[in-house]
Amino acid sequence: MPIVTEYDTIAAISTPPGEGAISIVRLSGDQAVEIAESVFRGPNLLKVASHTIHYGHIIEPQTKKEIDEVMVSVMRAPKTFTREDVVEINCHGGIVPTNKILQLLLATGARMAEPGEFTKRAFLNGRIDLTQAESVMDLIRAKTDRAMQVALDQLDGNLHHLIHELRAEISQVLVQVEVNIDYPEYDEEEITAKMLREKAIMVQQRIDQLLATAQQGKILREGLATAIIGRPNVGKSSLLNYLLHEDKAIVTDVAGTTRDVLEEYVNVQGVPLKLIDTAGIHETEDKVEKIGVARSRKALSQADLIVLVLNASEPITEEDRSLIEETKAQKRLVILNKTDLPQKISPADLAALGVKESPIFASIKNQSGLSSIEQQIKVLFFGGIENSQQNVLVSNNRQIGLLQQAKASLVSVVNGLDAQVPIDLVQIDMTACWEKLGEITGENVPDELITQLFSQFCLGK
């Protein structure tokens, strides 16, 4: 008798830790409903209809102690994400109760899911294809509605469709070359070479267009890397804390106390910001500080958006000047903070230093000017991509890498033709391009890819 492997039931927290008021603990597998029922007080989950949601409490089975108030959805196979029975427990968030629920489930027979295991099951059960699998990953990571839309678009197979078209174009000319090789009697070599060149250039343009969306796609997925900079004690940390709505950074009146670069995601009017708080960039002899300063400079140069905070109650210093100079090529917001105190800097002073942006006046301490800051961030961000909603965006590194490789092959095609390389050799590069594009959609897939792909998934999906 063959030993058939049966999937065990897996469980994990499927919302990123600490984000949002609701956390979801998810179960998938044959035992999902039974396990959930054993820790649930409310309607009998074994009897409820599929794809329904129920109010109740999670209880500790032995002590009958109430752990949390929850909504439980029961979804029976096969119309679920993994094509297995799936239960989702929506609880009140907060790391302590969520973990407690997960632990209860694990104690009652579920196994902790490996990273990406839910998606892997969906994939293995034939629920989704590779591009879709990647999109799901993006969905989890999506920080805003727009990013969500990009992810969904991909699920719809926009990218798939586009790549499929490109491959069809290429295979047309590949076939032409082959025919001429196998049937030399009928060859019209010049025509084929011309066709090959035209196709290579055409496909390359389309790939370039796709690659041009990559930066946007990446920002949507990973958030706009935003660096808040300024001299010590101009109000950077207060601004950061305002955006985070939480006291995460240490704020004191002693210059240089925000030592580390903190990364935090926030949602500012629909824009995903990856906030980088920087230790003040200033001259220092302190060894610890020196490291902080160096790191800040690096983060600064890689930021998509600079928020430069100036203390309007003090005249512009040498340090202000160098920060203005250093960031002049980047997307930038200039904030004149501390307008509650007597003003020592005017917009004219800034213009004289070559600052083209009109500064935003704010008193962060008094919560004034903050909405202008948010509004301005939104304008800067959406200004560039508002019209791309319908487009296909490439947004993950694997796809970008493959597109770049495909493009490199096309460049070799054209170079080869220029150097009068025989057409059947040039074709090797054309074929390589065709294969690379195929890898994006999984149409021809080396199986390392699968391994690599799944290890990228975050826990719980």
Add this chain to the structure above:
Amino acid sequence: MEVKQYDSYEYDVIVVGAGHAGSEAALAAARMGQKTLLLTINLDMVAFMPCNPSVGGPAKGIVVREVDALGGQMAKNIDATYIQMRMLNTGKGPAVRALRAQADKADYHAVMKDTIENEPNLTLRQGLVNELIVEEQICKGVITATGARYYAKSVVLTAGTSSRGKIIIGELTYSSGPNNSLPSIKLSENLEANGFKLRRFKTGTPPRVDGNTIDYDQTEEQPGDTKPNHFSFETPDTAYLKDQLSCWMTYTNETTHRIIRENLSRAPMFSGIIEGVGPRYCPSIEDKVVRFADKPRHQLFLEPEGRHTEEYYVGDFSTSMPEEIQLKMLHSVAGLQHAELMRPGYAIEYDIIEPWQLKHSLETKVVANLFTAGQMNGTSGYEEAAGQGIIAGINAGLRAQGKPAFTLGRDEAYIGVMIDDLVTKGTNEPYRLLTSRAEYRLILRHDNADLRLTEKGHELGLISEARYQNYLNKKSLIEQEMTRLNETRIKPTPQTQAYLADRHVTPLKDGILASELLKRPEIKYDDIIALCGDSSAPIDRYIKEQVEIQIKYAGYINKEKQSVEKLKRLEAKKIPQNIDYQAINGLATEARQKLTKIQPETIAQASRISGVNPADLAILSVYIEQGRIAKVS
């Protein structure tokens, strides 16, 4: 009356059918020291060419050289009997250049027969095999129509188009092998009884006309090359034939097409008489006229069938129209207005065994110690037959000695590509080798077949010691010369610049390595020698060719080598035997069926099965990696 059977001799290897596959198989087994019997229906049809009198061409020509490098006979046989030799695709890259020869049909047969007769260990005998002796799914021998029971350790079947052959000319159909030879009927029935799945294929041949009645003035001459070339790596340039015969080119026209269209109702292809599947790449003329209705004319080639005959083969004019219509069609063509028909064209239907029932060694999965090769495995073409024949012969010989099988990979030979295609994908039409079937064709060139395969042929005992030493010598000379060019610097001296200017080549800015200069498209090996001097070693044209190709196209060759590495990693992922695909969750139904049927040996092979998509492969890999394979207890 029942034929009384008797026990005849015992052999190591029996080969059935002395066509192009059978001849190679029998010679290989005998040369490996195996006592071999070659049985065939008619001794006057050994290595007979029922269709075009030519050998080679793109992909096929490369196979001929591969067979030669493995110690086979086809290359030598055509080198001894050709009447015209041409190199094709000379305007393209080295990977797709190909030799094609017109054969003297009668000589080709006679020389092969003579070679077989004079091979030690090999017995050639006329006989029609009706039955296999099979015990417990193991083949033990064969039984002939005359009642002889021959026993052997392994058996190779190469029945060609004779298996339940049926000739069709217009409304006329009759049971026959190629060219009115005896068909083989009982063997097909016996194969079915032994559990083989057979299917019907179809092919066809054009009419032959009397060369004395062709008006050559209305055709275009196609002479042979004057530059010497040969198929075998052992044939010397001095053997090159100076007195070659020409072929002639003409075209069909609107009248021809009208005659065909008006008589389509009598064409077996369209009237429903033909059931077998014909080859798409070699369609009959009626098929071409219907499918490419907008083409005003089709090219035809008039090819002499030999030096001592006036028979001409009308190439690309294959037809199974009634004889009456064939005559009208012929006479509508420029140059053939008064041509006398010698033999009508015909279509032939025959049985093949579905090739997915075979292993890469060409042993059948259904009956052990039984190998099949050639047209009966679903291919078409003399070269394809010879390529399989030598592999089947080698493996039958190895099996008789209890040694492990010999196989070639897709990165090693076109033969490897062909066999892998057949056993992995099966085929829905007569399979012809095309360069596009090979992924690594820059590595699988015709000029390097000896470098790829001589070593293997030698290990199998099919290559003489003298030839092996020559090969080693050639290899080391190539390496030496490459090293020299990789180390020699050419300086921008006035002489050098003048030499380049004479040839309209951009002058040098700086000193440059000879190998780098050779990479420029307009520079040939001889230019390099003119600029940096001769090697002290004896460099012949074959060594020059290798050095030039290997240096000039190094970039492309390396790219292919990288993909080969990738393939090898996939080939290394073995799929355990007897895997229960029904037990693997998530496989698509089609994939499940195909995998069960073909039982691929590696993930790489599985990936080449049509209908097994990447998701299925992923599932399979994941299962294998996790060690969650359904195990057979």
